[in-house]
Amino acid sequence: MILDKQIIERHNNDLMGQHNKKFQLLAEEISGLNEILNKLQRFQIAIPSWALGTGGTRFGRFSGRGEPATLEQKLEDVGLLHALNGSSGAISLHIPWDIPRDVQHIKQLATDLSLSFDAVNSNTFQDQPQQKYSYKYGSLHHVDPRVRQQAVEHNIEVMQYGVELGSKALTIWLADGSSFPGQLNFRDSFLNTLSSMEEIYKHLPADWKLFVEYKAFEPFFYSTTIGDWGQSLLLANKLGPKAYTLVDLGHHLPNANIEQIVSLLMMEGKLGGFHFNDSKYADDDLTAGCIKPYQLFLIFNELIDGMDLRGIDHATGLGWMIDASHNMKDPLLDLLQSVEAIKIAYAQALLVDRVALRKAQHENDIITAQEILQGAFRTDVRPLLAEARYREGAAINPLQLFQKESLREELVRERGEHSVGTGL
Amino acid sequence: MILDKQIIERHNNDLMGQHNKKFQLLAEEISGLNEILNKLQRFQIAIPSWALGTGGTRFGRFSGRGEPATLEQKLEDVGLLHALNGSSGAISLHIPWDIPRDVQHIKQLATDLSLSFDAVNSNTFQDQPQQKYSYKYGSLHHVDPRVRQQAVEHNIEVMQYGVELGSKALTIWLADGSSFPGQLNFRDSFLNTLSSMEEIYKHLPADWKLFVEYKAFEPFFYSTTIGDWGQSLLLANKLGPKAYTLVDLGHHLPNANIEQIVSLLMMEGKLGGFHFNDSKYADDDLTAGCIKPYQLFLIFNELIDGMDLRGIDHATGLGWMIDASHNMKDPLLDLLQSVEAIKIAYAQALLVDRVALRKAQHENDIITAQEILQGAFRTDVRPLLAEARYREGAAINPLQLFQKESLREELVRERGEHSVGTGL
Amino acid sequence: MILDKQIIERHNNDLMGQHNKKFQLLAEEISGLNEILNKLQRFQIAIPSWALGTGGTRFGRFSGRGEPATLEQKLEDVGLLHALNGSSGAISLHIPWDIPRDVQHIKQLATDLSLSFDAVNSNTFQDQPQQKYSYKYGSLHHVDPRVRQQAVEHNIEVMQYGVELGSKALTIWLADGSSFPGQLNFRDSFLNTLSSMEEIYKHLPADWKLFVEYKAFEPFFYSTTIGDWGQSLLLANKLGPKAYTLVDLGHHLPNANIEQIVSLLMMEGKLGGFHFNDSKYADDDLTAGCIKPYQLFLIFNELIDGMDLRGIDHATGLGWMIDASHNMKDPLLDLLQSVEAIKIAYAQALLVDRVALRKAQHENDIITAQEILQGAFRTDVRPLLAEARYREGAAINPLQLFQKESLREELVRERGEHSVGTGL
Amino acid sequence: MILDKQIIERHNNDLMGQHNKKFQLLAEEISGLNEILNKLQRFQIAIPSWALGTGGTRFGRFSGRGEPATLEQKLEDVGLLHALNGSSGAISLHIPWDIPRDVQHIKQLATDLSLSFDAVNSNTFQDQPQQKYSYKYGSLHHVDPRVRQQAVEHNIEVMQYGVELGSKALTIWLADGSSFPGQLNFRDSFLNTLSSMEEIYKHLPADWKLFVEYKAFEPFFYSTTIGDWGQSLLLANKLGPKAYTLVDLGHHLPNANIEQIVSLLMMEGKLGGFHFNDSKYADDDLTAGCIKPYQLFLIFNELIDGMDLRGIDHATGLGWMIDASHNMKDPLLDLLQSVEAIKIAYAQALLVDRVALRKAQHENDIITAQEILQGAFRTDVRPLLAEARYREGAAINPLQLFQKESLREELVRERGEHSVGTGL
Secondary structure, three states: OOOOHHHHHHHHHHHHHHHHHHHHHHHHHOOOHHHHHHHHHHOOOEEEHHHHOOOOEOOEOOOOOOOOOOHHHHHHHHHHHHHHHOOOOEEEOEOOOOOOOOHHHHHHHHHHOOOEEOOEEOOOOOOOOOOOOOOOOOOOOOOOHHHHHHHHHHHHHHHHHHHHHOOOEEEEOOOOEEOOOOOOOHHHHHHHHHHHHHHHHHOOOOOOEEEEEOOOOOOOOOEEOOOOHHHHHHHHHHHOOOEEEEEEOOOOOOOOOHHHHHHHHHHOOOEEEEEEOEOOOOOOOEOOOOOOHHHHHHHHHHHHHHHHHHOOOOOOOOEEEEOOOOOOOOHHHHHHHHHHHHHHHHHHHHHOOHHHHHHHHHOOOHHHHHHHHHHHHHOOOHHHHHHHHHHOOOOOOHHHHHHHOOHHHHHHHHHOOOOOOOOO | OOOOHHHHHHHHHHHHHHHHHHHHHHHHHOOOHHHHHHHHHHOOOEEEHHHHOOOOEOOEOOOOOOOOOOHHHHHHHHHHHHHHHOOOOEEEOEOOOOOOOOHHHHHHHHHHOOOEEOOEEOOOOOOOOOOOOOOOOOOOOOOOHHHHHHHHHHHHHHHHHHHHHOOOEEEEOOOOEEOOOOOOOHHHHHHHHHHHHHHHHHOOOOOOEEEEEOOOOOOOOOEEOOOOHHHHHHHHHHHOOOEEEEEEOOOOOOOOOHHHHHHHHHHOOOEEEEEEOEOOOOOOOEOOOOOOHHHHHHHHHHHHHHHHHHOOOOOOOOEEEEOOOOOOOOHHHHHHHHHHHHHHHHHHHHHOOHHHHHHHHHOOOHHHHHHHHHHHHHOOOHHHHHHHHHHOOOOOOHHHHHHHOOHHHHHHHHHOOOOOOOOO | OOOOHHHHHHHHHHHHHHHHHHHHHHHHHOOOHHHHHHHHHHOOOEEEHHHHOOOOEOOEOOOOOOOOOOHHHHHHHHHHHHHHHOOOOEEEOEOOOOOOOOHHHHHHHHHHOOOEEOOEEOOOOOOOOOOOOOOOOOOOOOOOHHHHHHHHHHHHHHHHHHHHHOOOEEEEOOOOEEOOOOOOOHHHHHHHHHHHHHHHHHOOOOOOEEEEEOOOOOOOOOEEOOOOHHHHHHHHHHHOOOEEEEEEOOOOOOOOOHHHHHHHHHHOOOEEEEEEOEOOOOOOOEOOOOOOHHHHHHHHHHHHHHHHHHOOOOOOOOEEEEOOOOOOOOHHHHHHHHHHHHHHHHHHHHHOOHHHHHHHHHOOOHHHHHHHHHHHHHOOOHHHHHHHHHHOOOOOOHHHHHHHOOHHHHHHHHHOOOOOOOOO | OOOOHHHHHHHHHHHHHHHHHHHHHHHHHOOOHHHHHHHHHHOOOEEEHHHHOOOOEOOEOOOOOOOOOOHHHHHHHHHHHHHHHOOOOEEEOEOOOOOOOOHHHHHHHHHHOOOEEOOEEOOOOOOOOOOOOOOOOOOOOOOOHHHHHHHHHHHHHHHHHHHHHOOOEEEEOOOOEEOOOOOOOHHHHHHHHHHHHHHHHHOOOOOOEEEEEOOOOOOOOOEEOOOOHHHHHHHHHHHOOOEEEEEEOOOOOOOOOHHHHHHHHHHOOOEEEEEEOEOOOOOOOEOOOOOOHHHHHHHHHHHHHHHHHHOOOOOOOOEEEEOOOOOOOOHHHHHHHHHHHHHHHHHHHHHOOHHHHHHHHHOOOHHHHHHHHHHHHHOOOHHHHHHHHHHOOOOOOHHHHHHHOOHHHHHHHHHOOOOOOOOO
């Protein structure tokens, strides 16, 4: 399904009066308005191909309706999101769930939908039917060099698909770990992982980045071989200048100060990308900003501070991706809510008066520093987002449009009630 | 597969000399030795039917070998465990995964294997093929009375199976909850749950108990409708004298003092049963005692204190069950390790000098109180367990026997490499 | 120091133009505006007497300046806050730190400052110079009945002071607990606490409430005798209809769903009051709303839902108090920030369309439920608060006025640089 | 008070018969017994000077009796511990609490008591009376270079005291951090800290080590400038080969896998030392091994593995120190319990069959790996510790001797009831 532009125009016309009023009042108060709008317009958050279907837990999965069953349909879903919000202009593929059989066709379809291909993702946490060695006891960290070699080759293959599509990064989320004390030797696991990654790194195209993700626990419950940012950074430093740490918001121990981690990784020039989601307990993979929106704002506050210091372009310098699981809600609506929450946090962080903040910090004036951050966060920036969308030709209120136009029903009509995506 | 008694005898003969030496030295130091051995012999921990196959996580599942594919084979597996350790003389069935098609046959098989039927477990956290209404948004707490009614009827049906088999308790683990703020009204959810449970309670046979389990989170990630012991107790009190709280060790927030909860539930006469496992991060469902063995000991310390005060028989007064997930290890070996760890904790707690402990507590003599508990915990009680097993006709070292006799290989020969149990 | 009304008027005149513009736009969008403003005007948050000085940690304390050294000066500080924000019209006294030597004088001063006396607080977690028995090993839960009796009598004495001043509630925060396994018997500790509280309850005036606070840990590090809401509710139910649970936001295990606890306590008619603060790790006692403002909003969402259902007056039905520790920031400015954050959360929760929310919940429409809550939270309600303050004769921007008028400097002039309050 | 050797001899004679019996049985089973005993005899755990008095919490402090009021008395206390357990042959001084006024006298006293001087500790988390600039907003990370310089000079001064006494390491526990979002710039704080430490490092004597401690939170409650092992390692790497990370068991987020951290730090050659204590919730500073003894064992398992791989001497290669707070128990008895628990964990870890463990790991035989670790942990190694003490001329049962001989009463007679140590 490709959304008719006229539907968006009609929607925008309906809401324009109300929107303009709010936007004008806000506009008066904001200095550098156009620059902020420009940044909001350019900011794109990639959608992973696996997020378009209904996820589940180990206790079960309750299917959704009209889910994309093919890579083409997944592209169409992301295209639909992008048409609606103007901020989802990239898709992140997962191999082997989304192997492009006809690359030219897929590339053309992406171009038609104004989509680019974000980082490609390898999968060595599941066994595939044809696979020679099992990943039951891990992959890149495995005690058996043949398993490691198999996993290395899979990553190389993933990069090849990525090169064909125009991706510029490989994300390795390594689920390797252990569930019982004594199961593995931490040092050997780390060194095996390093050696496997060095092999992969050798094959990394010159203009690519390697993102090394970390996670505190799950699917293993005693240790994870790349368990925290310190371990990821250690690996990235040993690998070389094209290797970076990737931060997923749900991959930390309780109460972790993620914004500080982000700040220090940027200081070291080693923050590569971000997986957005939210959580209350563990890696809950909920809609971004639905539990701790202030934390999300504080993270963007650090991101902007760090990017501006190093002259990194907000839109293209780092990898931005949603990585949530949609167990309960319609994936497309859920993704619209995630993108909205992310851009709200970004917009609020753009409002922070950095000169005044720095001055307050230099004077240990905590009261003022708090007022500055809270002042930005308490500002209702939704009119800014709507305006940025409008200027991009997207919808003033994407979620409302999606519901009003019964877009999911249309997808069900096209795809059938019980279509299921690969990898779910 | 039924284990030949002679295999056990031969095994015991081989180990007897070494065993006796250790046991004798320990025996000299322990007062009330025979009473302790008697308690250890009588103590039985039920095995849930779903624990006999390989579990998984939301990220995947790596199959084991020779798993029981039928209810009969599951009974045989538990029978094998019980023959080996003399402490696994009960099985806990899960409906609809283990519906007994031929009750008399199943009962006879259980009798032959010296097994009884522990609490039956209902399942309203997954949809079954024939089911009219979905449990996607919950079951007993559902806003729609028709869904609640369907879930109530399922529980009644489960009890009927249980009555036929000779079970005396229904365990309700209610996965109902929400993953997003605003998704449900907490009060309505609680009251709907209460009203559904009242309906179930009406059908509870006169000599049965209803176990109300609680869990902090998962599979829902914002709230669980029976989220902690306080909520479970509230329900149990409103339901009546046959309703009890059931404690699963993995169902708490980080750092919870579970032993205090156990003590207070016993004080209120409302502790019904226990699900054993261990965890480091969340509901990891690892082998009992593999992460926090001292906590397990402290819990048994409270259990014994509370049971003795109320004159509750250790072996029969409460429901004891393992509830772990065996993702990585051979389920039967893992269960042997769990039972061993549980009985070690129980034996150590039996060694606590309660008169001296109470005296130290009354004098605020923390040093001595700590010495008493640590002294019991640091005692190597494995010879006591071995002796209790020997006296029961079971194996001095069940795990060693299982491995030496290649029992899993035998099961694979019988059942095939790739047999898979229901519900996995 | 009593603030000259003209200062506020001048301040308001300066800001009125800007304020009116923002307020008008918001006013157009809000239905039931006057009722909301009325509620905001009536809502008062008590200031505890110990919050007016600089707090510390076990590692040290860094003094502030011009702190109130006498009860009179503490009243003046709260009077100043109330003059500025119109929402701090009550003070909560702590005995023995704030024993009123001349009751009539103190009452008259409070009346002059438009202050009432909120719940009185007992202290049995520290030893006082003249005290016969030590609270080192606890107070109301103590194994020695003489210590319990002493602690009971202290609470009775505290109520007598409260009666003289016009308080209507006694708050018991019981620090009793243990730091080592085995130190105490959980059951005895609970029952001793119950029996001590029954004694106190007997002396509770007919129109008083008894607030039973709970806390997960600290100052004891293994168990707290009233450790969670379940234990507090158990006590409150056993004590009688005048006993209630009091919730302090910082007194929970990591990740606790406090809003659900609040909802269920209201369902049971047993929520008595609230201590506001915020925290990232433990009982950090930070400014309300400075870490998790969305959680604060969700709590108010439940509070309003529960109060409206039971017909409880928002302003007077429950006890509202700040309980933070001001280690780093000027206490008065910090309190202004806390009150602002609390009222923002309250105002946002008042904006929630409860009919629509309930409808969405009944349809399991999670997307819409989330939109409703996030929509309210994302609204910039600061103009509403400013308007409510203005209508009360308080300052449009209290914090700005405090700083611009150098009020702390004035207090330093009056009280000296190094004045220190009692109990710090 | 210097303990008469004859008291220990008499005590040992009384217990020898019973001891020998247990020891002999254990000795038969252990291969390499003498080497293990030799290691146990040589293993020394330093006692910090501040641990000899009663600690407190922010809510108060309940004094003990007969506490050491002078540095001489502190040395005597440690000497007493060492005479009793043969494992406390070093003291760790804290400046400015324990400035040695007469160095020769102090050194002679230490020699007489067979004590050496462990790492010296600086203090920039409290203000001292004569101090020019306040550490309210931090020290080495401070925005003001003058405060940083003052803190640097303090550390240099601490090293000078250490050189005079024969210490070989400086431990910096930097409490610097922030309690509110926005209070500081994480990057600047890190870089300021680095630059301050570089200054200190320049003054580090050639044969000294610099220990960089980290802590997740407290006394600051939003961020700590050296918050985790990753940040500490980053600093240590930037500083140079003499800088190392120091691990304190209580300084982590909930559920952290500390043994993995230890393993990786050793892999990097950057683990410098260890602060022992135990905790359930936060930095509870409880007796070592009183909450999570299995974790302590697992940590020693990694330490031994790492030290043996690199040829590091167990007794001298790393810094071992207790860092607990004795709020409730007699500090000397508490320290005896801590040392006992630490050496039990060490002895159990020495029993691990490393060849078999490595083989199991290489075969992914998790069952066996778990059996090996649990087998070692379940062994009652107390007779080994007693024998090691006996061979050192120390007491078979130090705690029993301390209590039977009423040593605390003797100290009270010498020092008076209410003596209080510096820094408490």
